[in-house]
Amino acid sequence: MKITRENAREICMLEFKNLEIEDKEIINQYLKIDQKRNSESSFTNFYMWRKSYYVKYAVFEDNLIVRCGKDGEWWYLPPYGAGDWTKAIEEMMATVAEMGVPFQLKAVGEQDKIKIESLFPEKFDFTAERENFDYIYDAESLRTLAGRKLHAKRNHLNHFLQNENYTYEPLCADNLTAAADYLEKWCAEKACDSAEHTLDEMLVCEREAIHEIFNVYDKLDCEGALIRINGAVQAFTLGEMINNDTVLIHVEKAEHEIRGLYPAINQMFLSHAFPNAVWVNREEDTGDEGLRQAKLSYLPAELWTKYKGVLR
The missing domain is CATH 3.40.630.30 (Gcn5-related N-acetyltransferase (GNAT))
Structure with missing residues (x-):
């Protein structure tokens, strides 16, 4: 089904909650399944930045869904957990359609990008965001x-x-x-x-x-x-x-x-x-050239690539 602003309300089942310290165990339960290495994959990261980036979360079937926003822009992280990514991302899309804003994913790693492209062929435009590596x-x-x-x-x-x-x-x-x-x-x-x-x-x-x-x-x-x-x-x-x-x-x-x-x-x-x-x-270095050179001077073993994926 094509998700539109008109039908999004009846499709969407996500109920987002404000992040509180009492949510640590439920969030960690999903993060531990994926064992990701990126900086976003941490309850502390979500918690410390929750006010600056309006971090909210929802649990949909066996997935953790995290939504962030700033300066009128909203984005989601790839799902965490063992659930069906197709259903989870479609639920994200329905929420965004209801809000009337473009749908985008951020902090998408290489493997996540491959998985999303296989589930939604030719549906997303991915751009590497070097300042967020x-x-x-x-x-x-x-x-x-x-x-x-x-x-x-x-x-x-x-x-x-x-x-x-x-x-x-x-x-x-x-x-x-x-x-x-x-x-x-x-x-x-x-x-x-x-x-x-x-x-x-x-x-x-x-x-x-x-x-x-x-x-x-x-x-x-x-x-x-x-x-x-x-x-x-x-x-x-x-x-x-x-x-x-x-x-x-x-x-x-x-x-x-x-x-x-x-x-x-x-x-x-x-x-x-x-x-x-x-x-x-x-x-990451946030695009600051001085910080970038300082981080490079310690000889990183890897730059963990992050993409932004925008729904076409």
Whole structure:
């Protein structure tokens, strides 16, 4: 049946819910089935960004359906779970037809793209979104920084270890406020509260998203850590295992002027909190050229391709 705005209401069976912390178990139940490696495949990711991107979810038969939106644009992620993708995507289409907006999928991986094209031949136009590609690293490479190509990173780390009066601390109830205070200091220096251009708006959203994690840290599956220098917090990070072998780094903030601090928080966190992780997802570069070069300098093993699929 061709889905139109007129018949969409009687076809659509999806009932979307706002995402709450109490939904963690049901969301994880579906995410664990797929064992995906992309940064979107995390309850924490959905939760921390739920206000900025109006994240909602629905369960349809044996699939989890996730919908997001921003600036008048709406999109869906590929279904999660063991259900019938054809039915699930048709339900998504019906919801969008009822809303009267174009139907599009985002964060579509290579295998998902192949599957969707086989189920809906010549129905979608797919475009790779380079700014959203996830950077996937060999975890042991980041823990050791071994090899000639990472020699400069190793030098920076060694300089930090030999010259700074530092302490490394796992994030817990006793130092959570100190990490939150450092975030405010970092944001003040970056002018997060300025609304003069797009980058600052993104920083405002990120600041809010990080506080969302801090507010329910004890209820999430995240691990965190901070580094103090001469007693003052100068870096913190947050991450979690999102499948059997991959850790996702949600957040990493540090004083850029302190030589070796970024390599230090990265290396120490992976070594202490995730010694058995095989892969590290350090998320996308959002099209920022400086961030792109920084991520490339750590020699990713893979760029996890993401496509946008628009219904023709």
